[in-house]
Amino acid sequence: MSSRRSRQSSSSRISDDQITDLVSKLRQHLPEIRDRRRSDKVPASKVLQETCNHIKNLHQEVDNLSERLSQLLSTIDPDSPEAAIIRSLI
C-alpha cells in the first residue's frame, strides 16, 4: 500500500536526484570511496555505511587524542602557550 510513503517526511517524496546529489557530496569526504575508480556505481547504502564507519573512527580518534591531551595537560605552561600555538598552527 501507499501508507509507507505517506509516513515519509512532511514535504513531498524525496526525489532520487536530491539523494544522489547529497550522497555524492558525502562521498567527497570519504577517502575510501573517493579513490575508487568506478565511483559512479557506488550505491547510496554503501556510502552511508562508509560514512558511519568514518564517523565512528573519528570519534575514536578524538577519544585517543583527549586521553593524550589530558595526560599532557599538566605540562602546559599557562603563560605563553596560547599565542605561540595559535601562530604555529594557523
Next chain:
Amino acid sequence: MKNPQRSPTNPGSLRSRFTQVFLQSLLRIRKHNPTSSSSSSHGEFLKRCRRVKVAAYVSMARAVGTRRAWSRATLWRARNGERQRNLLYGRCSKSNSRERSLGKRKRKKKKKKKRDNEEHSFGHAKKLQKLVPGGEAMDFCCLLDETAHYIKCLITQVKVMRSIADFYSL
C-alpha cells in the same frame, strides 16, 4: 588535501576559531583540576579525559555557531547538562521526534526492488542519525547535508587536537 602549516590563513577560519576556544577550555580544565601526573587517581584521570573530550566537541560546536543543526544540538545538550556520554555520541534517550522523520520502519529483509536502494539507505540512515548530534530530528536530506559538514568539522577537530598534542609532546 592541502595542509598549510606555517602559512597564515584566514584568522576567522573554523580551524583558528576552534583552536582558540579549545585552548581556552584546556587551560580552564587545567586550572580546575590541578593534579600532578603521578599522584592523581585513575578516576580523576578519567574525569579529566572526559572533560577534555567534551570540551573538544563543544569547542567545535561553538566555533561553528548556531547555523548548523548538529552544532545547535551539541550546544543545547551541553547547556542542558545531559549526561556527557549522550552529548558525545549523539544518543538521545527520549527524543520526541525520534523516528518520525524517517518513518517507522522495521528492518525487514526485502527482495531487490526499485525502492530497495532507498530503504537500504534508510536502514543505514538510522545508524547515522545516532552518530550525528541532533540527527534524530532530521529528515533524510538534512541528515546527509549535516553529516557532510559534521565530518568536515570532525576532521578539522582531530587535526588541531593532534597538532596540540604533538606540540606538547616535544
